[in-house]
Amino acid sequence: MVNPHVRMPDDSANGEPPRRDFLRLLSTVTMGGGLLAGYGTFAKFALDYLYSADDDSVWQFLGRTSEFKMGDARQYATPSGAKIVVARQAEGDSPESFAALSSICPHLGCQVHWEAQNNRFFCPCHNGAFDPSGKATAGPPAQANQSLVRFSLKVENGLLYVRIPAQSLSLQRDA
């Protein structure tokens, strides 16, 4: 067995870097680089696997535009449990005539609820309050100038659709 730490007489004959040292460095860098690249690729795969980016959204049918009267507010729920309040704001058949307000507080994601006596939406988590149009009037959301999220709406052949996240939170076992 040759001891790699023993210099051969011809290794550093004229003061140049010894060939043996160079080869050792080269193989170390190559193998180290290979390992890093391999583990790095694995880490990338693992992160992508865990990131779970299935955040698609879908158009959900709500009803005929003619069914929505001025002043009406209808409640729907998304598969992941957000409530949507849909109301007609103006006459006409364009999506702009309607508003679809999310019940999810923009501060930290709690559910707001309607307080009729105060004419406001109230969030019990950190005392946020919103006026009927969804604009924050008190608490942390007002400080940060946030409003309740409005979902996109579209009208096709007189039918009203809302765009909602496709992710679901199923609480019942399938029968």
Add this chain to the structure above:
Amino acid sequence: MGSWKTWLSERIPVNQAQLYELTNEPVPYHLKRWWFCLGGTPAYLFVVQIVTGILLAFYYQPAPQTAYESIDYITNQAAFGWYLRSVHKWAATLMIAAVILHQMRVYFTAAYRRPREINWMIGMALLLLTLLTGFTGYSLAFEQLSFWGATVAANICDAVPYVGGFFKQMLLAGSSYNDQTLPRFYILHAAVLPTTIVLLLGVHITFIRLHGVSQFTGPRDDPADNRTFNFFPDHILTELMIGLVLMILLSALATIFPATLGIKADPLTTPEVIKPEWYFYVSFRWLKLFSLTFAVLSSGLIVAAMVLWPWIDAVLRKITRIEDISIYIGIVATFLLVGLTVWEAVVAH
């Protein structure tokens, strides 16, 4: 008789003297006081958590359709399920309390100072991991409060500039709580975090062994008193006594105040009064006092200052020339911590 000893010593080549040397660290006399044994307390409780946690995992099902029902089964039907779950819950509470008290002891006796800075940082990491384990475990119950607590926590994550959105997505497996979220909390709570704690605990104890326990002279102690006692059996006996007291305490708490099960999570309704577990009261009140970004960034800054405290303390001592500056800061911080916790505890909103 002699032959099996030869057989054993051949396979495990450690002799008595080496074993004695390894296990018998001379322990300074101040460790006769129980509050210096507060580090061993969370370690003991951690073992209780592993044992009871494994037993609970036999019945727990981490899916939104079944999680609550499986805990209901453990609590109300499985033999002694209520006891195991209650011990797990109370040991978690006591473990967090003991970790905080242990850290306060180290802080107020300045045991983190040179050359023990790295072990202080490992201790801080263990504190944060313990809190995370508490949070993920609490979320597994899938009750109203734990569901909304998890939602709020993930959105707090989201408020961290640049990386927050990524962490929220990683924690919830999506942009909001969904079918994939509970398995994530479960695997963090039952595998990732405990394994990390075990590894760091190993490093933490190795460092203590390498440095030795810090010398401490109280105001009424004789500075020349260099007496020590043996780790084995003297100190182990103290720890065993604490272990016995803890087991009695845990059983008593589990029996008198068993773990209850609230209303099942309802993603459509946030409860009127929502509170996290007591150890997050401080951050919850902080969030109500300030804007989200400020609250999150200032909390991060406070934690960073705590991690780097050994060096910050050294600089402060140099600038102010007050040797006990950290004590005064610590007293103010403790009052703030207790004050905010009590404030959050007594008011509904």
